[in-house]
Amino acid sequence: MSMFCYQCQEASKGVGCSIKGVCGKTPEVANLQDLLLYTTKGVAIWSQLGADNGINTDKADKYIIDALFITITNANFDSNKILEKIKEGYAIQDELKAQLDAPVELHDSAVYRAKDENEMESKSLLIGILSIENEDIRSLKELLTYGLKGMAAYGEHAWNLGFENPEIYAFIRKALIATTKGDITADELLPLVLECGKFGVDVMALLDKANTESFGHPEVTSVNIGVGKNPAILISGHDLKDLEELLEQTQGTGVDVYTHSEMLPAHYYPKFKKYENFVGNYGSAWWKQTEEFETFNGPILFTTNCIVPPKASYKDRVYTTGASGFGGCTHIADRQNGQPKDFSAVIEHAKKCAAPTEIESGSIVGGFAHNQVLQLADKVVDAVKSGAVNKFVVMAGCDGRMKDREYYTDFANELPKDTVILTAGCAKYRYNKLPLGDIGGIPRVLDAGQCNDSYSLAVTALKLKEVFELEDINDLPIVYNIAWYEQKAVIVLLALLHLGVKKINLGPTLPAFLSPNVAKILIDTFGIGAISTVEEDIKNWIV
Ligand code: SF4
Ligand code: SF3
Numbered sequence: 001m002s003m004f005c006y007q008c009q010e011a012s013k014g015v016g017c018s019i020k021g022v023c024g025k026t027p028e029v030a031n032l033q034d035l036l037l038y039t040t041k042g043v044a045i046w047s048q049l050g051a052d053n054g055i056n057t058d059k060a061d062k063y064i065i066d067a068l069f070i071t072i073t074n075a076n077f078d079s080n081k082i083l084e085k086i087k088e089g090y091a092i093q094d095e096l097k098a099q100l101d102a103p104v105e106l107h108d109s110a111v112y113r114a115k116d117e118n119e120m121e122s123k124s125l126l127i128g129i130l131s132i133e134n135e136d137i138r139s140l141k142e143l144l145t146y147g148l149k150g151m152a153a154y155g156e157h158a159w160n161l162g163f164e165n166p167e168i169y170a171f172i173r174k175a176l177i178a179t180t181k182g183d184i185t186a187d188e189l190l191p192l193v194l195e196c197g198k199f200g201v202d203v204m205a206l207l208d209k210a211n212t213e214s215f216g217h218p219e220v221t222s223v224n225i226g227v228g229k230n231p232a233i234l235i236s237g238h239d240l241k242d243l244e245e246l247l248e249q250t251q252g253t254g255v256d257v258y259t260h261s262e263m264l265p266a267h268y269y270p271k272f273k274k275y276e277n278f279v280g281n282y283g284s285a286w287w288k289q290t291e292e293f294e295t296f297n298g299p300i301l302f303t304t305n306c307i308v309p310p311k312a313s314y315k316d317r318v319y320t321t322g323a324s325g326f327g328g329c330t331h332i333a334d335r336q337n338g339q340p341k342d343f344s345a346v347i348e349h350a351k352k353c354a355a356p357t358e359i360e361s362g363s364i365v366g367g368f369a370h371n372q373v374l375q376l377a378d379k380v381v382d383a384v385k386s387g388a389v390n391k392f393v394v395m396a397g398c399d400g401r402m403k404d405r406e407y408y409t410d411f412a413n414e415l416p417k418d419t420v421i422l423t424a425g426c427a428k429y430r431y432n433k434l435p436l437g438d439i440g441g442i443p444r445v446l447d448a449g450q451c452n453d454s455y456s457l458a459v460t461a462l463k464l465k466e467v468f469e470l471e472d473i474n475d476l477p478i479v480y481n482i483a484w485y486e487q488k489a490v491i492v493l494l495a496l497l498h499l500g501v502k503k504i505n506l507g508p509t510l511p512a513f514l515s516p517n518v519a520k521i522l523i524d525t526f527g528i529g530a531i532s533t534v535e536e537d538i539k540n541w542i543v
Contacts, residue, residue, distance in 0.1 A: 003030035004130050006512040007146055008073040009400055009485045014512050016129075023074055024309035031124035032082040033071045035114075037145070038127045039089035040067040042109035044176035046096040051170070055099050060092050061169040064176070065159065068152035069323035073486035074286070074306035078325035083117060107180040139515035140189035141179045143490070146513070147196040148172050150491030153238070153304065154203045154452050156323065160241040163210035171199045190521070197498030200491040204455035208370075211240055216270035217371035218449060223267045224280030225433075226361035231353045232256035233346055234282055234296050235263050236289075237303030238450050239322055245340040246301065247275045255350040258282040258296075260289070261306070262426050265449035268367035281364070282356060285399035285429035293317070295357040299349045301332070305486060306426075317353070319346050364432050366447030368422075370459035379442060381467055384477065388439050390418040391542055392478045396454045396492070397427040398485030404508045405430060408483055410534045412436065412445075416542060420444050422460070425451030425492075427483040454492045458499055473500050479541045480504040481531065484511070497526050505541070507531035 003025075006016035010023065017023075021030060040063070047060035067085055070076045090113050109127075114120040132138035155168055175192055178184055212218075233255060235243055243259075243266050250257055256279045259266055264281045266272050283292035286306035293300055293310070299317045302324040310318045310326065321332040321341060332341050373380065383389040393415060399405065412421060412431030421431065421444060428447055436444040448456040465473050482493065482504055490511075496504060503526075510519060510530055522528045531537055 003027035004128050005030050006129070007142070007149075007487060009398075009509060009511070010402060011512040014509055016512055025077060026079075028121075029077050029079050029082065031121065031128065032079055032086070034128045035120055035124040036067055036082050036086050036089070037071055038109045038112075039086050039093075040064055041176045041180050042107070042112070043067075043089050043092050044173045045107055045110040045180070046093045046100075048173045048177060049100055049102070050096045051173070053100055055096065057096075057169075060096060061166075061173070062159065063089060063092050064169070064172055065152040065155045066323060068149045068172075069156050069304075070325075072149050072153055072305055072323075072488070074308070075304060075323050076325040077307065077309065078320075078327045078331070080327065081325040081331070083120065086114070086120060109180055135515040136186050136517045137184070137189065139513055139518040140186055140193060142513045143511075143518065144175055144189065144193050144196055145179055146487040146490040147193065147200060147494045148175055150488040151196070151200055151203045153323070153488055154207045154491070157239055157241070157452070158203070158207045158210040160239060160322075161210040161214050163206055163213075165202060165206050168199050168203050168206070171195065193494065194498065196491070197494035197496075200495030201455070201458070201498055203491070204452050204495060207452050208455050211269070212371070215240060215244070215272060218265065218268035218367045218369040219270060219372050220365065221268045221273075221367040222363040222365050223264065224363050225282070226280065227258075227282065227356040227358045228256055228279050229355050230254055230256045230277070231350045231355055232258055232279065232296075232298045233350045234258050234260045234293070234298065234300045234356075235303065236260035236286070236300060237305065237322075237324065238262050238452070239303035240266055240269070242301070242303040242321060242341065243272070246343050246346075247272065247278055248340070249343050250277055250347055251275070253347055253351070255347050258356065260292075260300070261286045261429075262450050263303075264364075265366060265447070265453065268369065268449060283359065285426040287399065287401035292359065295359055297356050298353040299346050301343070301346055302326075317349065360433075365443055366432075366449070368446035369448045369453055369456040370463070373446070373448075373456075373460045374463060376442070377463065377467065379440075381464075383440055383442055384468075388418065389420055389442070390416065390477065392420050392422050392476075393542070394422045394457055394478060394480045394482065395427060395431070396422070396424040396448075396451070396457060397483040397489050398451065399426045399429050399483065400485045400508075402508065405483065407508060407531065407534060409434070411481065411537065414534050414538055416538075417444075419542060420446060422446050422448065422457050422478075424448040424453040424457055425489070430483075451488050451492060454495070458496065458501075461501075462499075474502045481537070481541070482506055483508065503527040503529065505529045505531055505537070
């Protein structure tokens, strides 16, 4: 076995990738990511010692969220960047150590320093996931770690907009340290997993505040999916600060900007509407990029996951920034001293390219985040009371490339006409272009935004619970059919569990990292279920 990773839904054979990642991750990158995570745990240990002794830990805390984000599925495939980050982790540990009277015994992750890249490689093989022998402890530690990765990603977007919550960093530290303990029990880990959900709600609320205070509240918007005549840049991922700076810098250059995949909901924010060169959304969910980037013709800027290893035919047009990276593609450097990132290389590249080739035309509607839905609350409540809307179906989460995800298109198509789909995340691309119509003016697909905007769906549900004077959120006419792929979906799931949501159906398959015992706990305690066939599921949940 040259690597082992089972953090995403596409883990090979539903068990784990052990030769090469289905995502395209090489063993070298996978193992270095393991070592980066290990080094990050060491940084957490030093950061905690620093915090306990009144030392400023800002740099360490920022490092931790960035390093965790780098290890998310499809974010960073660049081994040089990961090596650099490991070395940066050593330096941060040493800086904190120099300011502290270190205890005699510390976990190896806080003292180990690889001398060179060969040592890094050999060490990485000793500290991977399978080094934890007990499968239930391994499962709980990994479930917690993946929740932290998702939390870190959302925390980093908020941080980029100047919004922070030190309690979130303190929890990430505490939880990472817990994963280093060899004698920790399942009874100690389980409450941490649930507490992770509490901080999942907090981080999504923080990002919601960061996005809405920076760019206004999302509003119902029709987004063009056709193309214009100018050369253009396609921006992918989740980071709205990067988008804002790109839009600013493309003004007056003759270069248009289109969103891709999870960046689509940026069109719903009032502040981005003032940019006339912000033309529309191009293509679908992340996994279709190998076709769609060919025809886009211009440069593509990744601000986060999901990158598919690019084909040679367009690789020179792929740029990365932030936590994302791919060896051989140009990386746009971070902000320095509060100055914006410099996207001039991407803009100059775009000027030499042809305009995008049209692959579809028309528009899609979205922008049903909590503020907008609450403005429509009367209409929604009346529709439920009159029986015009029988059920809401939350179909949030991620899309993926496996054929069995056609289930979600079929499910949306087959739903009775008196149901409304509430969505967020790239899962929506399985049905957001279907002609599903509306119910008395309420579209049958209400898109709240990116995966982190699942928070909006929760706010909407809590508001409906209040309006209908219900005791329990589970008494609402809402069914959960969540599609997951990467680790942001893990934090969204843990957040929903923290809010008391029960009977969440998860698909297309349950996570490979859940051991039978841990899966049983989630099923028994929260009623988590797997999907079956469209027919069965509609019969059991809806009708
Ligand atoms: Fe496999 Fe997913 Fe890990 Fe990639 S991220 S190596 S596809 S389990
Ligand atoms: Fe999609 Fe990667 Fe998860 Fe943010 S872009 S939802 S999969």
